[in-house]
Amino acid sequence: MAQILIKNLDPLILEKLETLAKQHGRSLQDELKHILQQASEVGIHYHTGSDMEKAREAVARVQIRYAGKTLSDSTELIHEDRER
Template identity: 80%
Template sequence: MAKVLVEDLDPIILEKLETLAKQHGRSLQEELKYILQQASEKATHYHTGADIEKTREAVARAQARYAGKTFSDSTELIREDRER
């Protein structure tokens, strides 16, 4: 397995990471592995569009919820707010 060296880490960040590790009952190394795993999974989902189906479903629900409703033009409200 690969090793990673992080140089010049702010001592405050290190202290916060150690606190998180203790709160989660993990060693510092285990906590860092967990954080890196979570971050890489989120980044992978974002870039690969893994959640595109969920997004489409949410858009369809919003469209159904607001179908047939009329909304006022907010231009006048914005103008009034700027004049305050």
């Protein structure tokens, strides 16, 4: 497996990472591997459109929820608020 060396890491960041590792019951190395794994998956989902698919699903749920309902126009309320 490959190794990574990070130079000039802020001691405060290292302290926070060590705290996270303790909270999750991991070694610092295992915590960093986990963080990198999560970051790489988020990047892959972003580039493959997975996040867009989730957004489309959320929009579809909202459309179903409000289908056939009449919603008020907030323009008048905004005008009233601005006149205060």
